[in-house]
Amino acid sequence: MSRPDWLAQAPAHARAFLDGRRLDEVECIIADLSGIARGKAMPAAKFATQSHFYLPNSIFQQTITGDWADDGDAAFLEPDMVLTPDFSTASAAPWTADWTMQVIHDMRDQSGEPVPVAPRNVLKRVVALYEAQGWKPVVAPEMEFYLVARNIDPAKPVEPPMGRSGRRAAARQAYSMSAVDEYGRVIDDIYDFAEAMGLEIDGILQEGGAGQVEMNLRHGDPVKLADEIFYFKRLIREAALRHDCYATFMAKPIQDEPGSAMHIHHSVVDRATGANIFVGPDGSETEAFLHFIGGMQAHMPSVIALLAPYVNSYRRYVRDFAAPVNLEWGRDNRTTGLRVPISDPASKRVENRIAGMDCNPYLGLAASLACGYLGLRDRIAPQPQFTGDAYNSAEGMPRDLTTALDRFEAPSPIHDVLHPHFVSIYGAVKRMEVDAFLQVISPWEREHLLLNV
Known part of the structure; x- marks a missing residue:
């Protein structure tokens, strides 16, 4: 037809x-x-x-x-x-x-x-589980990425881009407007491309790394937001290429610089009333709010392989280095993996700070939502709120891809939520990538092992 x-x-x-x-x-x-x-x-x-x-x-x-x-x-x-x-x-x-x-x-x-291994279908499957309960999940992603100098030699370390001043982008300049201005022409093209594509940007700011940018998206439907991140990654790369630099979404592209995350803000609304189920009529936090956190704490270890999908992903999880290394939760506490931001009652939400920007947006959102769904369904109570520096807490999460895949492939309620065939295919692909990585000898090994062991 x-x-x-x-x-x-x-x-x-x-x-x-x-x-x-x-x-x-x-x-x-x-x-x-x-x-x-x-x-x-x-x-x-x-x-x-x-x-x-x-x-x-x-x-x-x-x-x-x-x-x-x-x-x-x-x-x-x-x-x-x-x-x-x-x-x-x-x-x-x-x-x-x-x-x-x-x-x-x-x-x-x-x-x-529906093809069960297609990432967009995996996310649709999870969203449908919420809908069957009368709920509507709402997400608001934050995208972090680096603008870097052109690099056509994989053996050469990645460098920050050259700014309009003729100097390379500087590190440790979080929220600096002048730092953003250094590569303002790239940002201008990002805005222009996004406008032409009907994509809405909630804000752009300088992050802590040299040439690192954070872009916030407005909240909405998970599938639609995953589509937008999919599009945004492509348009950002194209905008960078126009100005003789690269955009990279690697979790950790530059040694000694912070990694790039895809923080995911979550809330859930009642489909019939439109009310946020995380708060009651008087604005107080509900059991559903705590159960959502409990599900994330209980099941997140099983989906880290989706949120951190490459060997490089785990280089981002460095204690005291702007990335969580735990599954604690706390209010307005950026040292916890699960943060409850300051908000009015209607905007009560949970921020998952674990996901890396290198994850597939469909699978990252599906994984995070799956954990929260199981918490709501099974009424899982969370651990007590963490009120101090959570970098001093037990880590509680896999710190390398092999261990993450072991947890992902072990029997778990997550398998039925995501689909068993997807779990099988994803595990096979990632195991093969790990094996390929282990065949590569790094400069660190040549420097420290070649003549010393």
Whole structure:
């Protein structure tokens, strides 16, 4: 079935981008396990004549290095998935030379069932569990990333970018407006691209690292916000390339600098009344609020492999270095992994500070929400609030990817929430990435072991 009028179903910002112009190309995309955009680009006229297209399901067995993990089946048949466009995600690709639109696609198998290993479907599955209970989860992500000098030699350490002053971006300048101005042209393009794409930025600030930026997004629906982070990562990289630098979302790209997190603020509202279930009519905290925290404390160790998905991710978890190393919770306490920010009662929320910016946004949000859901469902009581410096507490979480995968693959209620087949595929892919990493000999090993042991 053709769709010559598909743009009528697109958001207003997409139609505005094309006002008076002829659309040249449509990029039909999905996010793989790593959050990389994969799919097909096609002429706009061709896109308008087809209702779906196909991609092999092996896309979700590909590692970050381009290898392919075995999912345990007897044969590697690579059956096709059926991809259909979600027109609500239609958005400009304003960095291209022609007039191009992007459209995120839904993924189903040939019998019409959602592909369980597709990250967007994993998140939709978790959100549906909330909806079945009459709840609506609300999230507000914070994105941290680095702008760095061009680096085409993987053996060379990453450096901060050169600013407009002719000096490299300085560290330890958190919240400095002049530090942001050093690479203001990149920020200007980020704003311009976001406006063209209909993406709303709540604020941009300088973080503690040299060239490190934090960008806050307004709160909303988890799937929509994950789509936006997926888009934002792409547009930020493109904005940086226009100005002779890179944008990186690695958890720890520069030695001795803080890592980059994706803090996730959570609240849950009653679908019938729209009220925040974390507070009662008098504004006091409810049992549901405590149960959500309890679920995160109980089940977060099982999903760290989703929140910190690479060997590099665990370099971010350094005691007293702007990243949590624990699963304690506290009010207005940035040393705890779970923080309750200052807010009015209607905005009562829990901030998960564990997730790294290198995680797939669909899987990071799904993992965090899954823990809170199990806490609500099973009425899990949290540990007592931590009121001191939580860096002095027991860590309580895996500190390397192998240990995290052991916890992820061990029997857990999380498996049924996320889907057992997803757990199997994800574990196989990440195990293969760990094995590939262990084959690489680092400069540290050559410096300290070559002649000394």
